[in-house]
Amino acid sequence: MELQLQIKMNEKLFLRNPERSELGKKIILHSIQLIHKNGFESFTFKKLAEDIGTTEAGIYRYFENKHRLLIYITAWYWSWLEYRVTIHTNNIKDPVVKLKRVIRLLATTVEDDFKTSYVNENILHQIIIAEGTKAYLTKHVTEDNKDQLFKPYKDLCAKIGAIILEYNPKYKFPKSLSSTIIEMAHFQNFFMNNLPSLTDFGKDKDESKIVVFLEDLVFTSIRK
Amino acid sequence: MELQLQIKMNEKLFLRNPERSELGKKIILHSIQLIHKNGFESFTFKKLAEDIGTTEAGIYRYFENKHRLLIYITAWYWSWLEYRVTIHTNNIKDPVVKLKRVIRLLATTVEDDFKTSYVNENILHQIIIAEGTKAYLTKHVTEDNKDQLFKPYKDLCAKIGAIILEYNPKYKFPKSLSSTIIEMAHFQNFFMNNLPSLTDFGKDKDESKIVVFLEDLVFTSIRK
DNA sequence: TTTATTTAATAGTAATACTATCTTATTAAA
DNA sequence: TTTAATAAGATAGTATTACTATTAAATAAA
Numbered sequence: 001m002e003l004q005l006q007i008k009m010n011e012k013l014f015l016r017n018p019e020r021s022e023l024g025k026k027i028i029l030h031s032i033q034l035i036h037k038n039g040f041e042s043f044t045f046k047k048l049a050e051d052i053g054t055t056e057a058g059i060y061r062y063f064e065n066k067h068r069l070l071i072y073i074t075a076w077y078w079s080w081l082e083y084r085v086t087i088h089t090n091n092i093k094d095p096v097v098k099l100k101r102v103i104r105l106l107a108t109t110v111e112d113d114f115k116t117s118y119v120n121e122n123i124l125h126q127i128i129i130a131e132g133t134k135a136y137l138t139k140h141v142t143e144d145n146k147d148q149l150f151k152p153y154k155d156l157c158a159k160i161g162a163i164i165l166e167y168n169p170k171y172k173f174p175k176s177l178s179s180t181i182i183e184m185a186h187f188q189n190f191f192m193n194n195l196p197s198l199t200d201f202g203k204d205k206d207e208s209k210i211v212v213f214l215e216d217l218v219f220t221s222i223r224k
Numbered sequence: 225m226e227l228q229l230q231i232k233m234n235e236k237l238f239l240r241n242p243e244r245s246e247l248g249k250k251i252i253l254h255s256i257q258l259i260h261k262n263g264f265e266s267f268t269f270k271k272l273a274e275d276i277g278t279t280e281a282g283i284y285r286y287f288e289n290k291h292r293l294l295i296y297i298t299a300w301y302w303s304w305l306e307y308r309v310t311i312h313t314n315n316i317k318d319p320v321v322k323l324k325r326v327i328r329l330l331a332t333t334v335e336d337d338f339k340t341s342y343v344n345e346n347i348l349h350q351i352i353i354a355e356g357t358k359a360y361l362t363k364h365v366t367e368d369n370k371d372q373l374f375k376p377y378k379d380l381c382a383k384i385g386a387i388i389l390e391y392n393p394k395y396k397f398p399k400s401l402s403s404t405i406i407e408m409a410h411f412q413n414f415f416m417n418n419l420p421s422l423t424d425f426g427k428d429k430d431e432s433k434i435v436v437f438l439e440d441l442v443f444t445s446i447r448k
Numbered sequence: 449t450t451t452a453t454t455t456a457a458t459a460g461t462a463a464t465a466c467t468a469t470c471t472t473a474t475t476a477a478a
Numbered sequence: 479t480t481t482a483a484t485a486a487g488a489t490a491g492t493a494t495t496a497c498t499a500t501t502a503a504a505t506a507a508a
Contacts, residue, residue: 016485023486039363044464055488060466130361137354139263141418154421172424173437176412179422180441183411184404191403194365197378198403200396213397217404220444240455247455268495279457284497 007079012147013072016062026052027062028076028119031069036123040070040131067138071149074135076119077128078152081105082159095167099218102160106185107210129186157182168222177221181214188213231303236371237296240286250276251286252300252343255293260347264294264355291362295373298359300343301352302376305329306383319391323442326384330409331434353410381406392446401445405438412437 009019018024030051035043043066045059052059063069084105089098110121136150144150160181161174171177188210191198201209233243242248254275259267267290269283276283287293308329313322334345360374368374384405385398395401412434415422425433 021486041362045466046464056466057468057489058487061486065465133357134361136419137358137414138265145419150419154419157422173440174424175421176415176423176425176437177441179411179415180404180408183407187403187407188400190361191400195360195369195374195378197399198381199400200398201400213400216397217401217441217445220447221441223444245455269497270495280497281458281499282456285455289496 007076007083009072009075009079010148010151013068013075013149014063015060018062018072023052023054023058024062026054027059027069028073032073032120032124032127035070035073035131036127040066040134067135070131071135071144073124074128074132075149075152077124077132078156080119080121082152082156085156085159089163095163096219098163099160099167100215102163103181103185103211103214103218106182107189107214108207129190132186133183153182164218164222168224170224171222173221177218181218184217185210185214231300231307233296233299233303234372234375237292237299237373238287239284242286242296247276247278247282248286250278251283251293252297256297256344256348256351259294259297259355260351264290264358291359294355295359295368297348298352298356299373299376301348301356302380304343304345306376306380309380309383313387319387320443322387323384323391324439326387327405327409327435327438327442330406331413331438332431353414356410357407377406388442388446392448394448395446397445401442405442408441409434409438 006019009017011017016024018027027048031043031048034048034051038047045056045066049056049059063072085102088101088105092098092101110125136144136153138144157175157178160178164171164174164177188199188201189207192201192205192210196203200213230243233241235241240248242251251272255267255272258272258275262271269280269290273280273283287296309326312325312329316322316325334349360368360377362368381399381402384402388395388398388401412423412425413431416425416429416434420427424437
């Protein structure tokens with residue numbers, strides 16, 4: 001039996017569902033590679049089309065613009081991460097163990113989970129670190145949010161917040177602490193690799209130190 | 225006697241020093257207004273030139289491109305904030321009081337300090353919240369960093385890290401905690417106003433709650 | 449006063465972010 | 479089975495963006 005992970009995406013994220021055609025899957029695969037290689041700013045549908053071997057207009061039939069494609073990619077990532085959090089915390093009673101696993105999932109490079117065919121999760125993780133916040137740091141967040149485009153991110157945040165409250169029901173800031181560790185798992189990684197003096201992790205670039213920092217931050221904060 | 229605050233900016237940030245001409249000052253003033261109004265993505269030198277009443281080429285004589293102008297603006301902000309941290313923590317012995325003041329300076333809208341003539345600090349604060357991270361989240365961070373463009377940010381982070389160590393010399397992550405509270409002071413504000421379910425601050429949009437959250441985060445973490 | 453230097457205005461260009469149209473292939477209904 | 483509808487693909491175009499190059503005017507130095 002072969003299991004294939006299928007993530008149900010919000011219909012408003014695209015014009016045509018990229019999962020339902022070969023071209024669509026190529027768009028996702030190659031856009032992740034291109035954004036990783038050159039960054040989101042210099043990423044264009046023209047370059048993507050050339051990379052795939054199709055035309056610009058072909059891409060535009062799937063996505064309204066490159067920003068929507070970025071939201072699609074980030075939404076996919078957060079959905080996938082929530083799924084991984086679910087399977088890794090399932091059947092575990094102790095919220096301390098759960099939170100430790102969550103922090104590890106947030107802050108370390110993905111091991112080989114069972115993979116989806118057309119997404120390279122490892123490169124995707126790198127993209128989210130460098131480009132993820134650009135999905136919502138716009139003048140049209142509010143409208144995008146009304147279209148539920150950020151639901152996967154918010155769901156993950158809520159899920160982690162719930163585990164925090166499991167441990168200490170009196171803790172006052174479960175959601176803010178949750179969004180803090182989500183963002184910091186990425187920012188501290190970016191800083192460590194690019195602006196190391198903003199961190200205490202030196203040049204050895206060891207992700208496990210970020211895990212230790214985040215665990216310390218979380219468990220001292222929520223201590224009963 | 226009239227005091228005028230002058231912040232010495234890194235020469236690599238500009239082609240021609242905008243502080244030294246009327247046009248230069250207008251560029252700073254109006255770019256802050258325009259970026260605040262329409263966001264950094266839709267901000268162009270053409271629009272800025274029309275706004276000021278000069279030409280596009282006129283702007284290009286001062287700044288290489290709009291991203292450099294964003295770095296200039298953010299660098300100015302961090303320098304100014306470090307200056308404010310200095311005057312507000314000067315002559316205070318207790319690191320707890322110092323840290324509380326720092327958090328308040330980071331997380332609340334600026335009160336009327338003595339103002340600089342050509343910068344609207346209040347709007348500037350809003351810009352940093354929404355656009356600040358875009359200054360370094362690029363493929364060319366490393367080169368920009370070599371040019372010292374992010375020095376004001378790193379200096380502020382180091383300064384706050386030092387106060388943390390004053391309180392508890394054994395705390396393991398002074399710089400990471402410092403960059404965490406700097407970023408979170410802004411992110412929690414953005415979330416509160418735009419994606420409120422990522423926070424515990426509801427719809428009342430009260431900045432003082434962010435201060436309470438950050439104080440809790442910091443003081444539980446660094447407790448001896 | 450002449451010459452150099454800075455500053456500003458004009459006019460371009462290549463690339464970007466799209467849109468519109470037309471053709472061909474596929475599927476669905478009659 | 480034929481026709482109709484729909485989708486996929488390729489071609490060509492446009493307005494805007496992000497610049498550069500050239501020329502003209504103003505100012506300062508010799």
